[in-house]
Amino acid sequence: MNFRTIILIGGVGIALHGCTSIDSFNSDSVKNFTSPQELIVQKNINAANGRAKEYVYYWGPKQSNKEPQSLYPRKHLNSYCSAKHGKFSILHKSSMSLVKNQWDKKLLSTYSSVKQGIGAYKCVQSDGQSWIVSIEPVAERKLDDGSDARMVALQTKIMTPADAQKFYSSANSSNTPAAKKTTVNNQTAKNTPSKTTTPKEAEIKKEVEAKKETKPTPPLPVKQSVSIVETPQQQQLKYYVSARRDLNKGTNQVAACNNAQRAYNYGKLHGSNAANVYAESGVLVARCLTSVPSYSSRFSNSKGQAVKILQNLANNHNHAGAKHMLNQLK
Incomplete structure (x- = not known):
């Protein structure tokens, strides 16, 4: 076997690997699932205990050609919707409200491999049925293998329209500029020293208070002492x-x-x-x-x-x- 043969076999292997990765998101691979929830369970989109599962969203500069895993949940659900001849579209954008660490939230918001795969998506199938799936980041960390790869924990769950509306309305309201402005105004009001009352103002206030009609306090009922009769x-x-x-x-x-x-x-x-x-x-x-x-x-x-x-x-x-x-x- 000469050098040209080795190169040819290697190229075929790479091509086959690429086909396998793409085929995993084909409609045919998910059309046999009876519901999107079954797909989530069978494809292990969440962790084994049903909680958030970690996906690599950045492989580092040395492996930049690798496909980010953080888009897998959305791609799987999109493929299932396509298998049902449905339309898959974004319903609510994610504000990453489940990410408690502000630094993690800012970091994740700079990666399209995260932003393009999160939020609430709605599928309207050709048979008239519809469903909503929520994909939300929970945390972020660096991979513990010495590389520069970073991972994001994603929680994927099926929601009712009411639950989705409630969750995303509440999450987004806490991140609106109006809410932040109110917080700033309240803080400013707390830090602003109160105006000092002049002696004249104090005297006028005292006179006004004196002129106010005060309702007489009704007398309290006299508590009858219980006398113990001695023999x-x-x-x-x-x-x-x-x-x-x-x-x-x-x-x-x-x-x-x-x-x-x-x-x-x-x-x-x-x-x-x-x-x-x-x-x-x-x-x-x-x-x-x-x-x-x-x-x-x-x-x-x-x-x-x-x-x-x-x-x-x-x-x-x-x-x-x-x-x-x-x-x-x-």
Whole structure:
């Protein structure tokens, strides 16, 4: 085999490769699919999980003769539409709203291999049926093989007319000059210092405010406090505890004696502790009558009254404390 034969075989191989690439987008290769969605799945136009798939949109200066892959999704769907004897046309231009990185968006917008393959396309078939496909870039990156090739992730999906209108109207409105102008105006308004009010203007404003009719504020309804009704036993115990505490501390002795008297005046009430509270209160009263001058001075015969109380407790209630105190007073 001479050199001329090798060149001839190589040329035939290149030609066949070119035919294969072109044939992959022929109408005959896609006419058997029942729907554009089936085409998207079977041709692996999206990634295996249904998300965006990466395509090379720039091969670099050393491989500039290679066809960019980023046009494949549009070409496949266009071929399917042609197989159905339909008309394939652009419906909505893409604003690349799904690309979050602004630098990536600017870079992609400079390549026709990206711009010519994205957006929403509508196919109207000869049988009257129509469908819309959206091809949107999501991200961009450099190929990790040491070359200068760059890739774009494209998301291809079938949309209803309402979904397409909603998506592209919302996406394009955020990129219109009017929206940007409004943002700039709002920012300018925020950064513009407010006009300083002069003393005269402040005085006039004060007078105007004073002349304004003010509606009287309706009075708030008086909140009725919920009083907890104590039983006689509870009241008697409260007075007794307070009197004993103060007498033992030596503080508020007159008030303590008054509380002891109040507790004793309740008499013997029903209840397991009522008898003890009554008797103990009587002992406190006797103590006040004999050892608290500021209280006993109010009675003509304080000691006699103390003895009378103690005798009642000792005889009728068999109170040991009353008996002991009674013996001390003799």
